[in-house]
Amino acid sequence: MATMKDIAEAAGISIGTVDRIIHNRGRYSEETAELVRKAMKELNYTPNIHARGLKQTKKHIFSVVLPKREQDGGYWRLVEEGILKAANELASFGNDIRIFPFDRYSSASCINALYMALSSDTEGMLIAACRPDDMRAPLEDTDLPYIFIDTNIPDLKQRTAYIGQDSRQSGILAGKLMSLLISGRASAGQDQYVLVVDPPGSNFHLYNRIEGFRYYMDAVMPEIRLITLKAEVDNESHFHSRLKEFHIKNQALPIGIFAANSSVYYIASFLEKEGDEYRSVPLVGYDIIPGRESAIEKGTIDFILTQQPEVQGYRGIIMLYDHIVLRKEVSKEVIMPLNIITRENIHTFTGYMNG
Amino acid sequence: MATMKDIAEAAGISIGTVDRIIHNRGRYSEETAELVRKAMKELNYTPNIHARGLKQTKKHIFSVVLPKREQDGGYWRLVEEGILKAANELASFGNDIRIFPFDRYSSASCINALYMALSSDTEGMLIAACRPDDMRAPLEDTDLPYIFIDTNIPDLKQRTAYIGQDSRQSGILAGKLMSLLISGRASAGQDQYVLVVDPPGSNFHLYNRIEGFRYYMDAVMPEIRLITLKAEVDNESHFHSRLKEFHIKNQALPIGIFAANSSVYYIASFLEKEGDEYRSVPLVGYDIIPGRESAIEKGTIDFILTQQPEVQGYRGIIMLYDHIVLRKEVSKEVIMPLNIITRENIHTFTGYMNG
Incomplete structure (x- = not known):
């Protein structure tokens, strides 16, 4: 010391x-x-x-390019909260953080937000690369440093760092928890399946989570079929009608359901509506969404994996500041602790912000 | 903002x-x-x-009363690391943190450390109340404010706050994980048992964890017997011989083992030594101990619950400072997130300090 x-x-x-x-x-x-x-x-x-x-005389401006806060069931609001907390702390040294939100399901909106951020008077950016195909070209052209948050594009040359989760590994972990949940239910000789819900939008994150989940399940429970249900719209009633349609076609209930993002809450509300037999189907998904914890507390959702979005937002901004203003070495890749949340420990996570 | x-x-x-x-x-x-x-x-x-x-002119001195850092398999070293991190940050304002270590298995050592701390020139204390019976009387006598860390004595009047874990709830969570691990192995009509290892020393913590574990198992798997094995000495070879003795007496292997603290690593090394059949017995316990992660990585330990000892130590000191120097309102009870660690997510926790 x-x-x-x-x-x-x-x-x-x-x-x-x-x-x-x-x-x-x-x-x-x-x-x-x-x-x-x-x-x-x-x-x-x-x-x-x-x-x-220390001896900061110049005002520094950073830009943040992030999906709209209400998208993905309110997930981005949490990321934004962490960003605002860091912005608030840095504001006392005269720094300014500007947020450019985009519609995560619109190519035009994403490209526009990114160009606005790039052409603003900024020294560096924090970017959620949820639409890698739209973002690649403008980012290849810029000389500004940037840090990816939540979703990564590993091969871009100006990329300073990535903060997020090891998404394939989180899918593997989801597979392990699912296999434990259904191990008492799986019976030899019966045609049983796990439903894999593939949410709307496409990015490395969702792809890797599902890939990791499949990898684990195929290795450990090869006798269980995995059936994918693709949802097209990020909307609760759309999910409900997709699930209803699916159930009419496939009479037998799945022995487990895996949702690759926070749409797990839409599935939980469907299961709760349909009655006890549905409600008892093991359900694994992602993210704690404020106001929707009851699905975990009641046990409709068995396990949630979370990547601590507030802490990611907070640390992302601090890393950008450390890199650009303090010229400190920052880690190329910061992987957030992958938390397992269930009925018995959720009360120790809500209300405790790891900032 | x-x-x-x-x-x-x-x-x-x-x-x-x-x-x-x-x-x-x-x-x-x-x-x-x-x-x-x-x-x-x-x-x-x-x-x-x-x-x-802010405008701090006086030098403030705080005392910390904590078990020796090598006890409980190195657990207290982690708490101390967090304390030293906070001490280091506060040192730049001229504050001084003094640590009074005690032998957690000696009444005399505990009482002596507490009296030394109380009679030193201190304004407040952070105390691990692992020996509540020895600590109660001196603490009833003092007018100094104190914060309990890790283990609580709820009814003492000068108690400012407690930072630690909800230990009964962590036992319940351990019970849930155990029930999932053994649900594929439990077979009707067979006389099966889970071994509950009760570590040396006695405090509310260990008692509550075991009580919570029993509560869950009795409710969910009443057909499984729970057999308690009491260990007397905090020492790896003592645990090995106790387990060996027990196994000679009870021929059948348990279908699961629960250890109520970090002695789970002693059990893991025993199972690894005894061969594959032993190693595959589901094992649930507490704490990540640096240098011993391989038992989790290899899967000998199936689940570890952790109460983030470094963060507890760090936050305990900051709370003491906020209460005494800044006269800020501090929470009466700070419950740490109860993390579930397993082979598939341990790499995201080691090397990431949530300070």
Whole structure:
């Protein structure tokens, strides 16, 4: 644990001067400040928020390109909350974060938001690459640094970092939980199936989750068929009618249902409406959505995997700031803890923000 | 989101003055600082680390009473790491955190550490109440505020807060995971049992975890017997010989093993030594211990529940500081997220510190 005294000794100056420089008050020369920064780095002086205010004279502007907050069942609102929390902290040093929202199901809206962000007076961007095909070309053209959040495009050259989840691994984990849930129900010789709900939109995330889930299930329970149901519209009643249609066609209930995103709540409300036999079908999906926790508390949803969207938003902005303003080394890839939520631990997650 | 401008308007002073006060530079009067603090409180201005340095002139000393870092398989080392991280951040404002370690299995050592802490020049304490019977009397006598960490004594009057886990609920969650793990193995009419390993020492924590586990198992799988094995010494080879003895007496292997703390790693090494049939017995326990993750990665341990000891230590100190120095309202009870760790998500937790 380096102290100010250690830094003063290493830099060969007085503690008073180190204190002035670290707290950015009184007079000091840029040369001395450079010595202090060097000593801080060498001694691995705890980088706390003070460092973020160190001798910052210029106002910095960052842009965020993100789906509209109400999309994906309110998921993006949570990401935005974390972003606003970081923006608020950085605002006291005169930084400005501008959000450019887009409709995640519209190519035109996505391209427009990205161009607006790129042509604004910005030094760097935080981008949710939910529409990689639309985003690739404009991002190949820019010299601005950017960090991907939630969804990654790994091969772009200006990409500074990615913060998100290991989505294939989360699908594998979902497969493991599903296999445990149905292991008491699977009976030899019977034609049983698990329903895999493929939500609207397409991105690496959804693809990888489903791929990981299939991989695990095929390896561990090869006798169980996996039937995919594709939904076209991000809307609760659309999901309900798709499920109803499917059930009329396939008389037998699935022995388990996996939803590759927060549309799991639409499936839960369908199962609850249809009665006890439906409600008891094991259900695994993604994300805690405020206001919809009751589906987990009642046990309609058996397991939820979550990638802590607020923390992702918060850390994404801090990484951008550290990279651009403080020129600190940032990790190329930050993988969020993959939390398993169920009836018995959800109360310890809601109301506790890991910021 | 309140900004400095909002605070300036609410306090009826210039932004420059607010800035000087918040960043504690230049001159200002205590009266004006009081106005700013009041406005910050009313506007719910984001409390970040700046607030912690606000006009602090006195040096503050806090004491920590904690088991020795090597006990409980290295668990307390993690708590201490979080405490040191917070101590390091607060050190730049001239605060001092002193740790008084005790032997968790010795009454004399515990009482001595607590008296040393109480009679030191301290303003408040962070205490792991692992030996409630020894700690109660001295704590009833003191006027110092204290926060319990990890283990609680709810009825003490000077108690400011508790940070820890809902231990009975974690036992219930362990029961749920166990019931899923063995649901494919439980066969009607057979005399099957789950082994419950009761670690040495006694505290509310261990008691509640085991009680919660029993409660869930009795409700959901009443046909499965629960057999308790009490271990007397916190030592790997002691556990191995206790398990060996037990197995000689009870020929049949258990269909599952639950360990109420990090001694689950001692059980894992026993199962690995004894061969494949043993290794495949479902095993559920507590805590990620650095250097021993391989038991989870190999799947010998099926599920680990963790209470994030580093984050507890870090937040415990910050709460103490907020309460005593900043006189901020702190929550009476902070329950940590109860994380479920398994082979498929452990890599997202190690190396990611939620501080």
